Amino acid sequence: MSAELSDLYRSLTVVADGVEIAHPELVRRHADRRARVQVAGSAVAVAVLLGGVAAGGRLAFSADGSAPLPPPAGTPASPPPTGSALPPSPSPSAPPSASTASPTPSRATPSGTRSPEPTGAVTAPPPTSIPDRAFFVLAAANRTGLESTAAGPVLPALCGARYPSESAVVQRRARSLAYKRPETRVGSVPDGSYRHSITIYRPGRADDALRELRQAVRACPEQRMPDDTRTWRQRLLDPGAYGDESVLFELRAPYPQGMGDPGADEVRLVRAVRVDDVVTVLWEQGWEYTAAERAQVDADSRRAVAAIEKWLG
Missing domain, CATH: 1.20.5 (Single alpha-helices involved in coiled-coils or other helix-helix interfaces)
Incomplete structure (x- = not known):
């Protein structure tokens, strides 16, 4: 210093x-x-x-529009101040949908993926008209070529019975056709004939028609036919398995004097079968005092039901 x-x-x-x-x-x-x-x-x-x-x-x-650089590794994100309200982040705008319909539900498949849930079968509307294909065709060995669409009753009279279900009929068609047994030669007299009818009822009313028919048979155990002096007896038989439900009954009376085998009865068979809202009736009417055979009526009943089921699909 x-x-x-x-x-x-x-x-x-x-x-x-x-x-x-x-x-x-x-x-x-x-x-x-x-x-x-x-x-x-x-x-x-x-x-x-x-x-x-x-x-x-x-x-x-x-x-400039590029992504910001990330914070250094290990830097914790700063929490927002307590009590502050942050505006929600806008979600990406989705493109407009081509349809506003709700998506089809899905279900799990064995592989674990999701597949569309079936929406179920679409119920077909009830038929409103009866095509020709709804009528059955006789087996080749039974055909005679005799057929008619002339008007007439589709059921025998049963003590004047009335059927309320007739008010629910949508459409009805009927025909008459003759048949022969296989052993009968072509061109010979037929062995019997049918009055075959098909009726469409409004939904839920076809079973009423069969119920009313059963009641009519039970209520008329015997009767006299117009222009016939004989007494006819009616009774229900085991209908067998045809369609959704069926009714089978017989009409029986002694042969007129000089007709048929002595002591034998003339027999008519009537079978009504319901398939959904359709009822088909096969009324065996004979031919010149012949008697109906159950085996033949059963076979043709199956053909009639098969034609109805194929038509309704």
Whole structure:
């Protein structure tokens, strides 16, 4: 230290009334420490400035439409301030749907994937007309070629019975056809004939028709026919398995004098079969006092039902 500076400090000591002044060496050490602090503060400021520049560059990169850089690994996301409400993030707009119908339900398949759930079978509307194909065709050995669509009753009279289900008839068609037994030569007199009818009822009414027919047979165990002096007896028989349900009954009376085998009866058979809302009736009417044979009527009844079921599909 120079002599002038030492003299100056001694003078200040005298002027300060005895107050002790820090030694020059101590003052220099304080000055050196302050300088180091200033240098460190400058370095921190430079680092902060560089960080701000980097952040600004990153923000500028995001503003150009590119994805922002991710935060450093291990940096936790800052939670929003307590009580603050952040606006919900807008969800991506979905393209407009071509249809507003609800999606078809799905079900799991064995592979674990999902497949559309079946919507179920579509119920066909009830028929309103009867095509020719709804009528059965006789077996080749039974055909005579004799057939007619002339009007007439489709059931025998049963003590004047009335059928309320007639008000539910949608359409009815009927025909008459003659048949022969296989052993009868072509061109000979037929062995019998049928009155065959098909009736469409309104939904839920066809079973009423069969119920009413059973009641009519039970209520008429015997009767006299117009223009016939004989007494006819009616009774229900085991109908067998035909269609959804069926009714079978017979009409029986002694042969007129001189007709048929002595002591034998003339027999007519009537079978009504329901398939859904359709009822087909096969009424065996004979031919010149012949008697119906159950085996023949059964076989032709099966043909009649098969034709109905094929038509209704």
